[in-house]
Amino acid sequence: MKKLQVVISSSTVSVSLPALAVVAVVLLLTAPRPSFLGRYEPNVASLPSSSSWRSAPTPAVVARVPRDCDIFRGEWVPDNDDGDGGGGAAPYYTNTSCAVIQEHQNCMKYGRPDLEFLRWRWRPERCELPRFDATAFLDLIRGRSLAFVGDSLARNHMQSLMCLLSKVEYPKDVSNTANPEFRTMHYESHNFTITVFWSPYLVTANQSNPAGGLWDLYLDEPDAAWLAGVAGFDYVVVSAANWFTRPSMFYEAGRLVGCHYCLVPGVPDLTLRYSLRVAFRTALRALTAGGAAGFDGTAIVRTLSPTSHFEGGEWNKGGDCRRTRPYAANETRMAALDLDFHTAQVEEFRRAEAASGGVARLLLMDTTAAMLLRPDGHPSRYGHWAHENVTLYNDCVHWCLPGPIDVWNEMLLQMLLFHQPGEFSV
Template sequence: MFPSLKSPKALTAHTKRENKSKREMGAGPLKDQTHFLTKRLLPCVIYALLPLALFRFYFYPPSFNESLEKAPQDKPIIVIKPSSKATNEKFSGIPCDYTSGKWVRDMLGPRYNGTSCTTIKDGQNCMSHGRPDLGYLYWRWKPKGCNLPRFEPSTFLRIVENKHLAFVGDSMARNQLESLLCLLSEASPPHLVYRDGEENKFRRWHISSHNITVSIYWSPFLVKGIEKSASGFNHNRLYVDLVDDRWGSEMGQMDVIVLSIGHWFLHPAVYLEKDLVLGCHFCPNMNHTEIGFYQVFRKSLRTALKAISDVQDGKKRQIIVTTFSPSHFEGDWDKAGACPKKMPSKEGEKAMESMDVEMRNIEIEEVEVAMKNGAQIGLQFETLDITKLSLMRPDGHPGPYMYPFPFAHGVPERVQNDCVHWCLPGPIDTWNEILLEVMKRWEVQANRDGL
């Protein structure tokens, strides 16, 4: 029957069916193509993207800020005192304990190298001295429950603008200072304006872009001391009630003071207070009482902190004490491979020794006392608690590369190792990342208080 002979209603229904059939006939090949793409190509796309997603998650997990968890936390077998409340509170007010965490992989690496920074002490420039393994450069400290941001040179410069930042103490103070200068040089190079003393133990730089003065004062005891010498007596003499005048006389010029002592107290010494002998440490041939060094270490730090508090000039100073940094000697100090580790310590691999714990606890306790007293006169005290995180980095020392290319002519019978100081760049850069976080928190507190 022809459509023209149908009723209008039937014709309309027929036309709709015909149009629908045409659409389906025309869409058939496209539909088949879509089905083919969905069935065949979609799995291929998923399989191609899955490795990329896993790679992205592996090297840049969202909770770790461009880091990969690698080394679990090393739990010391000795109970240590918690750091001050201020140390465990991030500047934003969110609780953050920088003292507890683990080292995780960081594919970004350091912000500088042995060539780009010119202020590195020769003995800590491991890269230029030919250290072949560079894996120690690709780790970051991951605190529990929070993130430690990468160092921001511009932020540090802004906070310390128009101030005098002084590092006072032993060679660890110098090591930390040189790390900081390298980190800052990316934004604004420091200019050396003063140099004095053997091995440049007293130096001063000026950062003109922000009118910042940065100084290093050699004072391995903080108090007055006469160091042992090859030509004189073979022990140190410490006057634990008198601050070292070399830095004490310029204390009024300082705005931010970073103190770092510890390792020199292990050497033989005689201790005096008010010109009377208190006792000695490791002095078998002397007619003095052996009292060790913990008590004197505490007295010396207390004398220094009190001297800073006694400067009544109305300046709102900030004082940071960097806690004891453990060494990693294995076997004889002058043998090859004294600190041969190439990876951070894993959980249970390296326990905190009693001396490390005692030195750290003394510093935390004395800073807490100074913190309470200083708050009344506008001073801010803080412990930069790096003992635990440094203990877990036996791979970060110069070792035999304290000298250039020590194995260029084969392995010598004897080679000296440095397992105390830190390669630059290296784990010690983390100390200054935490230092910046402390100063950022102080800045926020000052703004809240309207200072």
């Protein structure tokens, strides 16, 4: 068996090269229901039982940001801290220390040569963002449950969290379905459950014309794939954006009201901006008090991951993302579709927040500005072996693991600290 040596700082990681066929990134973006966790179960099954792990004692004080610090506005700065006080930048985990990384986001395994993208940290404008504390997170969330609802980026987010937590405990797969798009993992030592629900539009959707790529979106109907499942969860992280770019027919109250790029005579083109806005409105209405989901926990809206990092062409016309450094804050700004989607998501969050009258717990996880600055953090061509004779589009949508996406969970921990009682206050 061949070996590939991947060097990170002063340590060398040896990675086996199994002869596995890699599913094209484009299938994750165009198939009606891609199996984005297809390699998930065997990896988890081979990990140590959680009963063999012991949680570290809860720290007296958990590092947290001041209340007046906006953790979503700031800049990326060089990371010279390995998190253990020894100096020298290093990621929280590698592709050998975490076994639940999706193949297409396993950039280290597939030979990405420029590892500088791992050596940056997010610094908010008025404070320092503490490094992720896996022990503190699991102690904080003990006895609770967290669901991710959305497309493959929701899965990307969930796998980042599991990799970060792997320093303390690995979960047990307790899924009640063989469908790899819906997984439920349980951290036995902390009685913590984490789940992902595949729902790229958040509302009911059917592909009416697979050959032409046309979708039917029922914009006033929450997707049954997650609607019944989230009842009883303590937290639900909702996210979606990328799938709304597909040609779609829009239905409300069972009636065709418009479309996006359907080119059907007599059907008004309301555009994808309309469909995303109404879908978010429907999902948030279902998650607020008295909504259709029967959910009485905290809903967290994560804003979109940028769609604009393709350069040199569109995603299916040679576009790629080969930058090796983050943008500085003054080098780019949110515009075009990213700006329109972000505006709609924030406005619908504010609308739901106002409509709830303070009864429902809604939190905004506004990650877009930080991720807009990281065109260097995507897999690009490194979601497969370079010598493989496969046809793949460069992936500038998902995020390498480890990579910039890990900051989402640094932010999530801080959000939970501000919305939890008791022992974690300073």
